[in-house]
Each structure stands twice: as structure tokens, then as C-alpha cells.
Amino acid sequence: MEYGPENHADWKIRKTLLIFVVLLAAAITNAASAQASSCVYSSGSWANAGLAQGQASTFRVTYDGTPSSSSANAISGLSSGSAQEYSDLATGVRFNPSGTLDVRNGSRFTAAANIAYQAGVTYHFILDVNVASHTYNAYVVLLYRQITLGANVAFRSEQSSDSILNTVGVMSSSGALSICNITLSSAPTTVAASPSTLTANVSSLNFGKTGLAASGQQAVTLTNTGSSSVTISGVSVSGAGFTAGGSASGLTLDPKQTATVNATFSPFTIGSFPGSLTITSNAKNSPVTVALSGTGVASSTHSVALSWTASRSSVAGYNVYVSPSSAGPYSLLNSSPVPSTNFVDSNVEGGDTYYFRITSVSSSYQESAPSAAVQAVIP
Numbered sequence: 001m002e003y004g005p006e007n008h009a010d011w012k013i014r015k016t017l018l019i020f021v022v023l024l025a026a027a028i029t030n031a032a033s034a035q036a037s038s039c040v041y042s043s044g045s046w047a048n049a050g051l052a053q054g055q056a057s058t059f060r061v062t063y064d065g066t067p068s069s070s071s072a073n074a075i076s077g078l079s080s081g082s083a084q085e086y087s088d089l090a091t092g093v094r095f096n097p098s099g100t101l102d103v104r105n106g107s108r109f110t111a112a113a114n115i116a117y118q119a120g121v122t123y124h125f126i127l128d129v130n131v132a133s134h135t136y137n138a139y140v141v142l143l144y145r146q147i148t149l150g151a152n153v154a155f156r157s158e159q160s161s162d163s164i165l166n167t168v169g170v171m172s173s174s175g176a177l178s179i180c181n182i183t184l185s186s187a188p189t190t191v192a193a194s195p196s197t198l199t200a201n202v203s204s205l206n207f208g209k210t211g212l213a214a215s216g217q218q219a220v221t222l223t224n225t226g227s228s229s230v231t232i233s234g235v236s237v238s239g240a241g242f243t244a245g246g247s248a249s250g251l252t253l254d255p256k257q258t259a260t261v262n263a264t265f266s267p268f269t270i271g272s273f274p275g276s277l278t279i280t281s282n283a284k285n286s287p288v289t290v291a292l293s294g295t296g297v298a299s300s301t302h303s304v305a306l307s308w309t310a311s312r313s314s315v316a317g318y319n320v321y322v323s324p325s326s327a328g329p330y331s332l333l334n335s336s337p338v339p340s341t342n343f344v345d346s347n348v349e350g351g352d353t354y355y356f357r358i359t360s361v362s363s364s365y366q367e368s369a370p371s372a373a374v375q376a377v378i379p
Contacts, residue, residue, distance in 0.1 A: 038180055038181060038182065039178055039179065039180040039181075040076075040168060040170045040178070040179045040180075040182075041170070041176065041177070041178045041179075042074065042170040042171050042172045042176065042177050043068075043172055043175070043176035043177075044172065044173065045171075046082075046083055046084050046169060046170070046171050047169070047170045047171075048079075048082040048083060048167050048168065048169050048170070049167065049168045049170075049179075049182060050166060050167050050168075051078075051165070051166050051167065051168065051182075051184055052184050053166070053184075054164045054165065054166035055129070055131060055164065055165050055166065055184070056131050056132075056163060056164045056165075057130075057131055057132060058128070058129065058130045058131070058132075058186075058187040059128075059129055059131075059184060059185070059186060059187050060126065060127065060128050060129070060184070060185045060186065060187045060188065061078065061126075061127050061129065061168070061182065061183065061184050061185075062124065062125065062126050062127070062181070062182075062183045062185075063076070063124075063125055063168070063179050063180065063181055063182040063183065064122050064123065064124050064125070064179070064180045064181045065093070065095070065122070065123050065125055065177060065178070065179050066120065066121065066122045066123070066177070066178045066180070067095045067117060067119060067120075067121075067172075067175060067176070067177050068119055068120070068172075068175045068176040068177070068178075069119050069174065069175030069176075070099055070117065070118050070119045071097050071098075071099055071174070071175070072095045072097070072119075072172060072174055072175035072176075072177065073094075073095070073096065073097045073172065073173045073174035073175070074094065074095045074170070074171065074172035074173070074174070074175060074176070074177035075089065075092050075093065075094040075095075075104075075170070075171055075172075075177075076092070076093055076125075076168065076169070076170045076177065076179050077089035077090065077091045077092035077093065077104065077156075077168070077169055078090055078091045078127070078129065078165045078167065078168060078169070079159070079165065079166075079167045079168075079169050080159070080162050080163075080164055080165055080166060080167070081166070081167060082167055082169065083167065083169030083171070086171070087156065087158040087159075088158075088159070088169065089104065089156055089159070089169055090134070090155040090156055090159035090162050090165060091103075091104065091127060091129065091136050091138070091155065091156070091165075092104030092109075092156060093125055093127070093138055093140075093149065094109060095117055095172075095175075095177065096109065097174065099116050099117065100114060100115055100116050100117065101115045101116075101117055101123070101140060101149055102149065102150075103138045103149045103150035103153055104153070104155075104156050105150060105153035105154055105252065106153070106154040106155075106156070106157050106160075106250075107156075107157045108250070110150060110153065110251070110252060111149055111150070112148045112149055112150055112151060112252070112254045112257070113147050113148060113149060115140060115142070115147060115149070119175075122180075123140055123141075123142075124140065124141040125138065125139065125140055125141075126138070126139040126140075126141065126146065127139075128187045128188070129165065129187070130187075131162065131163065131164065131165060134154060134155040134159075134160050134161070134162065135152050135153060135154055135155070136150075136153060136155070137150065137151050137152065137153070138150040138153065148254060150252070151228075151229040151252065151254055152229050152231070152252070153252065168182055195226065195228065195282065195283060195284035196224050196225065196226020196227065196228045196229070196230045196255065196283050196284070197224075197225045197226050197283055197284060197285050198222055198223070198224060198225075198230050198232075198253075198279065198281050198283035198285060198286065198288055199222070199223050199225045199288075200220050200221070200222055200279070200288050200290055201220065201221040201222075201223070202220060202290060202329070203290060203291065204290060204291040204292070204293070205218045205220070205263055205277075205290060205291070205292050205293070205329075206293050206294070206329075207265040207292070207293065207294030207295075207331060208294065208295065208324050208331070209294075209295045209297045209349055209352070210265055210266075210267055210294055210295065210296060210297065210347060211267075211296075211297055211298070211346075211347045212267055212268065212269070212270070212296055212297070212298065214266075214346070214347040215264055215265060215266035216264070216265050216294070216331045216332075216333070216347075217262055217263070217264045217265075217331065217332050217335070218262070218263055218329070218331050218332065219260050219261070219262050219263075219332070220260070220261045220262075220263065220277065220290055221258055221259075221260055222248065222253070222258060222259045222260070222261065222279060222288070223253075223256070223257075223258045224253040224254065224255055224256060224257050224258075224283075225255075225256075226255060226283070226284075227255050228255065229252050229253065229254050229255070230252070230253045230281050230282060230283045231250075231251070231252045231253075231281060231282050232248050232249055232250065232251050232252075232253070232259065232279060232280070232281045233249070233250070233280050233281055233282070234249055234278075234279070234280040235248055235249045235261055235277070235278070235279055235280075236277075236278045236280075237263065237275060237276070237277050237278070237292070238275055238276050238278070239273055239274055239275020239276060239292055240267075240268070240273050240275070241265055241266050241267040241268060241273050241275075241294065241296065242263060242264070242265055242273070242275040242277075242292050242294075243263070243264045243266070244261060244262065244263055244264070244277055245261075245262040245263075245264065246259070246260055246261045246262045248260065248261050248279070261277065261279065263277050263290070263292060265292070265294040267294065267295075267296025267297075268296070269296055270296050270297060270298060271295070271296055272293070272294075272295045272296075273293070273294055273295070273296065274291070274292065274293055275291075275292035275293070275294075276289055276290065276291055276292055277289070277290040277292055278290075297349060302346075302348045302349065302350055302378050302379075303344050303345060303346040303348060304344070304345045304348055304354065304356070304376045304378070305342070305343075305344050306320065306342065306343045306344070306345070306356055306358070306374070307341055307342045307343075308341050308358050308371070309341065310341050311360040311368070313360070313362075314362075314363070315337075315360045315361060315362055315363075316337050316339075316361050316362060316363045316365075317336070317337025317338050317339045317360075317361050318337060318338045318341070318343075318358055318359065318360055318361065319332055319334060319337060319338070319358070319359045319360075319361055319367065320332070320333045320334050320338060320343045320345070320356065320357075320358060321333065321356065321357045321358075321359070321370065322345060322354055322355065322356055323354070323355050323357075323373075324352065324353065324354060324355070325355065326355045326373045326375070330355075330357055330370075333345060333347075337361040348376070348378050349378060350378050350379060351378060351379075352378050353375065353376070353377050353378070354375070354376045354378070355373040355374065355375055355376075356373065356374045356376065357370040357371050357372070357373050357374070358370065358371045359371070
């Protein structure tokens with residue numbers, strides 16, 4: 001059979017269409033491969049993906065993380081070379097086993113906001129990294145709102161001297177974690193915020209008369225009243241019989257966040273004792289100092305027996321407070337919530353007057369408003 005001009009043209013058209021279909025199929029296949037390779041997946045072992053180029057100054061990296069479980073134990077972060085151990089990561093964003101997000105800050109995990117996560121939900125993360133200062137800011141985007149997980153947090157302690165970051169590492173020891181859409185860009189230019197102020201809610205604490213066999217505890221609330229983060233570097237106390245407790249040391253507070261420091265007076269001899277509580281930080285008014293005072297007295301044979309009506313709500317227990325004045329300030333008498341509706345204060349002195357208040361405490365340690373003050377006159 002001979003081909004005329006029409007047949008030859010038809011063949012050329014068919015051939016062109018065939019080549020186009022083949023090229024289109026190849027393009028679709030390559031696009032699918034590129035999309036698949038942009039994700040890093042871990043379930044029980046380490047997985048790594050190299051950045052487009054190593055970063056030695058300031059940069060921004062963004063990616064999407066999807067956990068397979070609402071109680072996973074999975075982390076993603078940046079490292080210098082492929083990560084095979086947790087300590088290889090300089091930065092870290094974690095889906096922790098308790099069901100919330102946190103970030104690595106030096107030697108521990110912290111979170112500026114309490115963000116719960118769900119299985120199968122994709123979370124968009126933003127990391128602004130400063131390799132020179134070995135710090136980074138971490139954010140998560142929820143419903144188009146950017147929430148700070150950590151501000152000016154430090155590289156993991158083992159990587160505090162890293163000079164270049166070039167890899168995204170992923171590890172999920174419980175459940176699975178998929179990291180996709182890794183994007184590298186320049187960090188946004190920002191104007192450095194002025195140093196913040198750390199404010200204490202009181203300037204002094206007076207523990208009054210405390211028996212030698214007893215102790216009194218009072219709390220100081222610290223608030224970041226500025227526009228930049230404040231890191232508390234130390235909590236110290238001076239004066240015989242005074243100690244300090246709480247987990248404020250090493251804590252980074254975002255603007256308007258608070259932390260609590262507990263001061264305790266346990267006299268070992270009779271007499272009046274001065275002291276001070278000192279909180280150091282990178283705030284412009286550091287250090288913050290709270291004056292302490294208390295008087296050690298001989299253990300008393302007097303006591304006050306208190307009882308109250310149980311709360312109608314489900315509670316973990318009750319707190320008992322005492323003060324020599326109805327206006328306060330009041331000191332907490334118990335070290336942990338009282339499980340019953342009775343309490344005996346044996347640390348009272350003859351001839352003195354005391355005022356007591358009771359609060360209820362929920363299982364999540366939320367405290368109710370105090371009861372009306374009850375007066376006790378010791379004969």
C-alpha cells in the first residue's frame with residue numbers, strides 16, 4: 001500500500017502526539033519522584049536529608065511534620081552531617097510522649113506555649129537559626145497563626161560549637177514521623193528588641209515567728225514585663241535558715257510569662273534572721289532581690305486545730321495559709337495538698353493571734369480562691 005501526502009501527514013501527527021505523550025508521562029513520573037524524595041520518614045531508626053547547601057550564618061528553614069500517634073516520641077532537627085544519635089542534633093522540635101510540642105534548649109526541652117498535637121495532623125514549623133550565636137527561634141503555624149515554641153533558645157549542649165548546619169535529621173522511637181516540604185531561605189531581618197524587665201510581685205517576705213522544729217514557705221512570682229524573652233540564669237539565697245526552691249533557674253520567659261520561686265525559712269536557733277533571695281537573668285534590671293526576714297522561736301506546746309467543709313468539686317486536696325494579720329501576707333503551711341478536711345498547726349505561740357485561710361487544689365494543681373479568714377487567739 002502506498003502512502004499519499006495525506007497518509008504521510010497523518011503519520012507525522014501521530015508520531016508527534018506519541019512523543020508528547022511519552023514525554024508527558026516521563027514528566028509526571030519525575031515529578032512524583034521529586035515529591036516523594038522531598039519527605040523524610042522515620043519509624044524506629046534515623047533518617048536524614050541534606051539541605052541545598054550548608055549554612056554558617058543566619059537562615060530560615062521551614063518544613064511540615066506529621067506524627068502517626070498522639071503520644072509519639074519523635075524529633076526533627078538540624079545537624080552538621082547525618083545524625084545517628086540524639087546528641088548529633090543542634091536544634092530539635094519534638095512531638096513528646098505527653099502529647100505536646102517542645103524544643104531543645106541547651107541541656108533540656110522547653111516550650112513557650114502548651115501546644116497539643118494529634119495523630120495524622122500536619123504541623124508547619126519555622127526555624128530561624130543563628131549559627132554564629134548557636135541559638136534559634138522555633139515556631140509552629142496553627143490556623144494561620146504563628147505561635148512561638150522557643151525564643152532565642154540554645155543549640156543542644158553537645159553541639160554548642162557547631163560552625164555549619166547542612167542536614168535535617170528525623171527520629172521516631174515511638175510511632176512514626178514524616179517530615180516534608182523542607183525549604184531553605186534567608187532569615188527575616190528583624191530589629192533587635194530592647195532588653196526586658198523581670199519584675200517580682202513582692203519586694204520582701206516576712207516569715208514571722210517560726211518554731212525550731214518547723215518551717216514556713218512563701219512564693220515569689222516573677223513576670224517578664226518587656227517585649228523580648230528573658231532567661232533566668234540563677235536563683236540564690238543568703239541568710240541563716242533560708243533556702244530557695246522551684247525550677248526557675250535556666251527557664252526562658254517570653255513577654256508576659258511568669259515563673260514561681262519558693263523561699264523557705266527553717267530556723268535552727270532562736271533569734272531574728274535577715275536574708276535575701278536573688279534572681280539573676282539577662283533582663284536589664286538584673287539582679288532582682290527580695291528581702292527575707294524571720295524569727296526563730298522555741299517550739300510551742302500550743303496548737304490550732306482546723307476543720308472545714310469539703311469542696312463540692314473533685315479536688316486533689318487543700319492548702320492551708322496563715323498570717324499574723326487578716327490583711328496578710330499569708331504563708332503556706334503544708335508542703336503538699338492536705339488530702340483531708342482537717343489540719344493542725346503546732347507552730348503557734350502563746351499570746352499571739354493568727355488568721356487562717358483555706359484553698360482547694362485540683363488534680364492539675366489549679367488553686368481556688370481563698371476562704372474567708374478565720375481568727376485564732378492563742379492564750
